[in-house]
Amino acid sequence: MKEIRSRANNLDFERPLVTVDVVIFSVLDDALKVLLVRRPDDAQEPFPGRWALPGGFVNVEKDRSLEDCAARKLKEKTGVSAPYLEQLGSWGDAVRDPRGWSATHAYFALIHVPTDHEKAGRRGSADSQWVQVDEVNRKRLAFDHPQILAAAIARLRAKVEYTSLPAFLLAETFTLPQLQHTYEVVLGRAVDKSAFRKRMLDAGFLEEAGMAQGPFGRVAMGYRIRNRDQAATFPRTFKAVE
Amino acid sequence: MKEIRSRANNLDFERPLVTVDVVIFSVLDDALKVLLVRRPDDAQEPFPGRWALPGGFVNVEKDRSLEDCAARKLKEKTGVSAPYLEQLGSWGDAVRDPRGWSATHAYFALIHVPTDHEKAGRRGSADSQWVQVDEVNRKRLAFDHPQILAAAIARLRAKVEYTSLPAFLLAETFTLPQLQHTYEVVLGRAVDKSAFRKRMLDAGFLEEAGMAQGPFGRVAMGYRIRNRDQAATFPRTFKAVE
DNA sequence: ATAATAGTGTCTCTCAGACACTATTAA
DNA sequence: TTAATAGTGTCTGAGAGACACTATTAT
DSSP, X not given: OOOOOOSSSSOOSOOOEEEEEEEEEEEETTXXXXXXXXXXXXXXXXXXXXXXXXXXXXXXXXXXXXXXXXXXXXXXXXXXXXXXXXXXXXXXXXXSSTTSSXXXXXXXXXXXXXXXXXXXXXXXXXXXXEXXXXXXXXXXXSTTHHHHHHHHHHHHHHHHTTBOGGGGGSOSEEEHHHHHXXXXXXXXXXXXXXXXXXXXXHHTOEEEEEEEOOSSSSOEEEEEESOTTSOOBOSBOSSOOO | OOOOXXXXXXXXXXXXXXXXXXXXXXXXXXXXXXXEEEOOOOTTSSSTTOEEOSEEEOOTTTOSBHHHHHHHHHHHHHOOOSOEEEEEEEEXXXXXXXXXXXXXXXXXXXXXXXXXXXTTTSSOBTTEEEEEGGGGGGSOOSXXXXXXXXXXXXXXXXXXXXXXXXXXXXXSSEEHHHHHHHHHHHHTSOOOHHHHHHHHHHHTOEEEEEEEOOSSSSOEEEEEESOTTSOOBOSBOSSOOO
């Protein structure tokens, strides 16, 4: 392994490799899914051909900041440019990457994938695929990505109990029944309609956005997130523990 | 800016500087304080003589992981070896360090400083000092440490509302009135004794540890944290929002 | 009309907070 | 005894959940 040396300041020690990885969640076909990419088959690369989280090295010329870097990777893989993006954590040690001491900054994104959006891989392609979160263990992910992904899923499941995060998994405008359905998909259980509506409306993070007509039944009020930079938090969890 | 490309593995690009910083909290003299260190006066160094969070470069020979590195820095500055240590986040961009593109992994520690513990700086020394969190703005901190510290304080204040974190600011065994006092110091407001006791005991994260006699009054039950690796979370916040 | 979906009203039960009360210690 | 602190009992009010009800649409 080679070191980058310099003169003046005492900066001549070996620097770790620095990467960014993004855990991208979306709800597709009534299931919570995560986007995985296939690593190159090149035998020079670590974990050739294995599935992994989208990510890569920080480019000190192109990336102004870590968050920029994460947003860039997300844009490259999905085309989405205004997602919910939050930092998940960092993982760094001597052995996680065979190429040397490395540290990755993991981000956590919630996006909406339009139904008719085939090319960016609604179904998937040879080198990228949406995988249901409870089936992701069947893939043998590269690096320490199983841990990172597990942390992301745990964080999402925890925050869904007391924040408005699932709203970011929907299109820009959505109805309360759609939002409730998204909550139920992520929580893995049904919630009471009346309590749900009270909670969402009282939290004040929604603004009305005209009526929305579905294929059947009564028209519903459409809503939009008032401030997409920040999720709302509720004073209680969804179902008090017994 | 240089970019050296090569054949085999494409690892010949400039790597960011990688550091770890630790925000160390403790309650001293009935106030929430944070430990700051003074940067060397050497004019070659960035921000000479300014106050900063304890931290430094990751040493790929000495540190097995980022968390190891944080624990090492904490041990060096305070002597404490079994603290509550959690990751706060990472900050990385082209300009935060004048020496070049750098990324820091910030950690968040809660420790107890014994009253008679003078040397590691209960009062402070020439190059390290415990500063009350609401007076920290008066110091002109180095780097982007004002943001990092603000994030740490926000995180602590938020989590105190629904977790057992303040228990880690006390000695190994403590009484419920002591714990309540710690909560009140961190929250900055009084809480009801009866509700507080119910909440703590029902959460089940404490175990009895014999009676503890104070200077006056009735003896109190001493408690210990059942599992120091993890904080308990309560299903509601302390005071529901109006 | 019916089926399907959206949205509301009401009751109940839990539980946190308020606060007054009792208990135990030292002096 | 008093002062000081530890710990408990009881009431109440807010609010989440349960669930039945009404409202609006397409066919």
